Amino acid sequence: MVGIDHAPPPFFKRGPAPLALLTFYIAISLAIFVVDLRFRSLDLLRQSIALVVDPVQRVAQTPGSLVDYSASYLQGMRALQNENNELKHAKLTTAPDLERVAQLEAENERLRKLLAVKEREKAKGQVAQILYTARDPFSRKVIVDKGQQSGIVAGQPAIDEAGVVGQVTRVFPFSAEITLITDKDQAVPIQIVRNGQRSVVFGLGNGQLELRYMPANADVQIGDLLVTSGLDGVYLPGFPVAKVVNIERDSAYSFARIFCVPIAGVENFGEIMVLDARQPLPPAPPEVAGRGGDSSDKGNQRPKKKKAAKAN
């Protein structure tokens, strides 16, 4: 115990009144809530806090990953051998296609040059490991182990071996946050493979996706494969996104409700590939004035390009 102190006892020094402090802190909390949500201008603050939090978070994840590791270590020779055989078999079955891909791509390029069509962009990227799922229950995001240090920028798409997983929405010094395509209102411009129809698929937040604003009599069938259309300048065209599983056509509504499930293992852990950002699209052609006769006709304007680089 401390002896008799000459300083006044600490309970006389109360500081500001609790209610004043409460008002102060709540005002700050609400202010940063609004600023972060609406203007997204607090990323520097977030990055600097993440620099402190990130190491602790990684350490906290180690028990789980150790369990995973030891489970896979103890899995046994037989299981591994089976898996190895299956992979060899799968490799052999895809070999005829894969071996000719290089030749086909070269041929495609030559033909495109002959036709004076712009060359296809090649998909390049870097493999990243999913560290953990963000704990926020309102959104579907994962954190990967590559960040600013590896040159990741916000907006890059991420894929796995089956299809599109999501899009980088925030970048921290040593990690990056990927918003999954199943996150609520996360939009991916797609194309139906069967008939080439273009649309945009939105995440529902419950693990499914929805094809919105399709007329009730739209030519969509259960089982249709949706691939990226590439019109947004973010996703390269041709990556599988989702498969239609359920269609509700109700003539009371003007739009059909079309539900899809993602093709990629969106909710799984593992490795993903973060693709490099695409080359910028050519500028949009200027608005043609008076195409329909009246240039001030607002209903005649072309709809704005849909943005997929939208988070939350």
Add this chain to the structure above:
Amino acid sequence: MQPTFSSSRILLPVRPWFIFFSLFAATAMNFLPTAHWPGMPDWVALVLCFWSVREFRRVGMGWAFILGLLMDVADGSVLGQHCFAYVLLAYVSASLSRRLLWFPLAQQALQIMPLLVATQVIQALMRLAVGADIPGWGYYLIGPFIASLLWIPATFILLLPQYRPVDQDPNRPI
């Protein structure tokens, strides 16, 4: 230091490093992969509430705000969401502290429960107001209930460094 009203035991003064350590441990426990299990309590809210009740001059709204910021960044949620809820929690538990400690532990837990539920509900309301969906009731209701049950073991564990040995020297009673 506050005495425990329900017992005649006199506690040692709290050590600031232990408060810091317990809050850090709670944060780390929130970062564990188990945080995704349904009904997992928010450890930071529980420990913060405990110290705000016990030592409201040391752990107050400033700590709540900083811990809230850390949790916001770690969760990937909107900045300010946890801050708001934790600051309110710290304020209300500090104002309750004079009364709360007169009750036996089980009744303390009962009075803590609405605070912990409110911490979750406030966050949900903030996110619902800006257009999110309810992610499921398990997260909101089961977690705080379990957390308030854990108030009883948490009291024993967090007060452990402050207990004095039972067999005391009769020549030096304090």
